[in-house]
Amino acid sequence: MDKKIRVMIAKPGLDGHDRGAKIIARALRDAGMEVIYTGIRRTPEEIVEAAIQEDVDLIGLSILSGAHNILCKKIISLLKEREVEMPVILGGIIPEKDIPELKEMGIIEVFTPGTSLNEIVEKVKSIAMARKV
Amino acid sequence: MQWQEKYEGLISKFKARDKAALAKMISLIEDNVVDSWKIISKLQADSPPKNSYIIGITGSPGVGKSTFISKFVELFLESDEKIGIILIDPSSPFSGGAFLGDRIRMFELTKSPNVYIRSLASRGASGGLCNSIYDIIEVMKSFGFDKIIIETVGAGQTEIEIFYACDFVILILSPDSGDEVQIFKAGIMEIADCYVVNKIDLPSSKKFIVQMENFLNSEKNIQKKLFGVSSLENKGIDKIKNWIELQQKEAKDNAVKNEIRKKIRVKNFFINVIENILINLSTEDSDIFTLRNEVLKLLCKEIGGE
Ligand code: B12
Numbered sequence: 001m002d003k004k005i006r007v008m009i010a011k012p013g014l015d016g017h018d019r020g021a022k023i024i025a026r027a028l029r030d031a032g033m034e035v036i037y038t039g040i041r042r043t044p045e046e047i048v049e050a051a052i053q054e055d056v057d058l059i060g061l062s063i064l065s066g067a068h069n070i071l072c073k074k075i076i077s078l079l080k081e082r083e084v085e086m087p088v089i090l091g092g093i094i095p096e097k098d099i100p101e102l103k104e105m106g107i108i109e110v111f112t113p114g115t116s117l118n119e120i121v122e123k124v125k126s127i128a129m130a131r132k133v
Numbered sequence: 134m135q136w137q138e139k140y141e142g143l144i145s146k147f148k149a150r151d152k153a154a155l156a157k158m159i160s161l162i163e164d165n166v167v168d169s170w171k172i173i174s175k176l177q178a179d180s181p182p183k184n185s186y187i188i189g190i191t192g193s194p195g196v197g198k199s200t201f202i203s204k205f206v207e208l209f210l211e212s213d214e215k216i217g218i219i220l221i222d223p224s225s226p227f228s229g230g231a232f233l234g235d236r237i238r239m240f241e242l243t244k245s246p247n248v249y250i251r252s253l254a255s256r257g258a259s260g261g262l263c264n265s266i267y268d269i270i271e272v273m274k275s276f277g278f279d280k281i282i283i284e285t286v287g288a289g290q291t292e293i294e295i296f297y298a299c300d301f302v303i304l305i306l307s308p309d310s311g312d313e314v315q316i317f318k319a320g321i322m323e324i325a326d327c328y329v330v331n332k333i334d335l336p337s338s339k340k341f342i343v344q345m346e347n348f349l350n351s352e353k354n355i356q357k358k359l360f361g362v363s364s365l366e367n368k369g370i371d372k373i374k375n376w377i378e379l380q381q382k383e384a385k386d387n388a389v390k391n392e393i394r395k396k397i398r399v400k401n402f403f404i405n406v407i408e409n410i411l412i413n414l415s416t417e418d419s420d421i422f423t424l425r426n427e428v429l430k431l432l433c434k435e436i437g438g439e
């Protein structure tokens with residue numbers, strides 16, 4: 001049957017940079033997805049709980065503060081604790097050298113400035129659809 | 134695999150009041166109405182659903198519906214009630230996508246153990262809700278909420294479906310949402326059980342409330358209560374809560390509405406199934422009658438076997 005993709009765009013931590021997150025949310029909406037935006041300054045616990053209640057197909061984190069390693073680790077471990085399988089991707093200011101470790105801990109993709117919106121939309125679609133089936 | 138087997142795990146988690154299972158159940162209703170009807174009827178057969186009181190919150194875009202709900206719900210939590218909240222935002226008619234932004238205004242409620250919040254897109258429904266809402270209400274009753282609160286899309290004059298879905302409807306108005314002429318044109322005025330003027334912290338609100346009172350005094354057939362609140366400053370909301378609780382006590386079993394709801398559920402069931410059939414159907418070489426017969430055949434196949 002017709003399955004709509006539902007995603008959550010989340011901003012964990014004290015980071016107030018929200019331009020990128022909003023641009024991504026809009027692009028995914030315009031690509032036909034249902035997008036829940038959390039607003040800024042959410043805790044990892046809030047994000048995971050909201051994602052579960054909303055039953056999203058993917059969580060997209062946007063972090064420009066430099067605190068990505070700690071926040072991602074926390075979010076991934078909370079998801080494990082709750083026994084939910086939900087793919088997590090990350091975008092923002094992420095140094096190249098941190099990416100292997102992030103992927104190691106379970107972040108599926110990392111998008112840094114300059115990635116085209118088309119590429120992001122296509123990746124999100126394929127990752128989210130993989131969960132649906 | 135039989136459907137009972139396929140959904141066994143989900144159903145038992147649901148019965149254990151697992152919010153994740155409720156969340157999955159709502160997705161299933163949206164994506165697969167045929168299977169979800171079987172599950173709903175099983176849940177209801179296994180144990181009678183709670184007689185949850187359903188409160189609808191409607192009003193023009195930006196009047197403060199979501200902010201109001203965030204404060205309103207906190208009052209019920211003080212008395213340990215279990216609250217389910219459904220927030221509906223419009224789907225784009227062009228892309229089919231949606232930006233679901235109501236939750237931002239009540240994010241603090243996310244971790245409250247007695248609250249469940251779900252954002253939904255209208256998915257082409259024109260009444261201010263979504264076609265799945267009646268089925269979703271059924272599972273929420275089975276989940277055992279004391280109250281179910283539903284926020285419509287930013288509603289204008291014709292989005293009045295909330296009247297059928299809910300036991301009690303609050304229309305939120307704001308002093309910056311147009312003059313009284315516009316407001317009283319709206320069909321939506323007639324379906325509300327009470328009016329709430331939000332944003333009374335704004336200076337323009339005094340004049341607006343006087344206009345409203347004058348109007349209500351002149352309309353003999355509209356005897357509805359008017360409240361002034363500030364959701365931002367959390368003022369006046371407790372009065373509404375008390376009054377609604379009184380209404381709930383006095384409420385008679387609404388047999389007429391229940392019959393209408395049943396009919397709408399069936400109608401929406403067929404709409405959902407037919408929409409899904411049409412999406413996957415090639416129409417190129419068939420005339421309208423062939424197409425109709427084809428849809429009918431697939432429809433019988435889809436829901437047959439019971
Ligand atoms: C604009 C800006 C601000 C604005 C923010 C306005 C706002 N509401 O967003 C203001 C002036 C408020 C600001 C403040 C600060 N900023 Co500033 N800011 C920037 C700046 C110049 C641009 C950011 C931006 O909006 N880019 C445009 C958007 C569209 O790009 P983007 O967010 O990167 O998103 C793209 C990708 O990353 C990706 N993406 C992002 N999120 C997601 C999510 C998903 C799911 C996906 C798939 C993709 C994705 O896709 C997007 C499109 O390609 C950057 C420098 C830079 N060149 O990036 C610094 C920068 C981010 N800021 C920085 C700093 C330090 C600060 C302050 C702490 C400065 C201070 N000392 O006051 C404060 C902190 C504010 C706070 N509360 O957090 C540093 C961060 C350093 C770090 N990470 O180690 C940067 C990198 C500047 C620098 N070189 O030092 N800032």
Ligand SMILES: Nc1nc2c(ncn2[C@@H]2O[C@H](COP(=O)(O)OP(=O)(O)OP(=O)(O)O)[C@@H](O)[C@H]2O)c(=O)[nH]1
Nearest residue numbers: 193194195196197198199200287331332363364365
């Ligand atoms: N001054 C003032 N602003 C308020 C009040 N309540 C809400 N607002 C503001 O009004 C704006 C819209 O609030 P929402 O709660 O999102 O309104 P809504 O009716 O849910 O909006 P839609 O769902 O988009 O139709 C926000 O900027 C709120 O901060 C209030 O009591 N006073």
Ligand SMILES: [Mg+2]
Nearest residue numbers: 198199235284
């Ligand atoms: Mg709202």
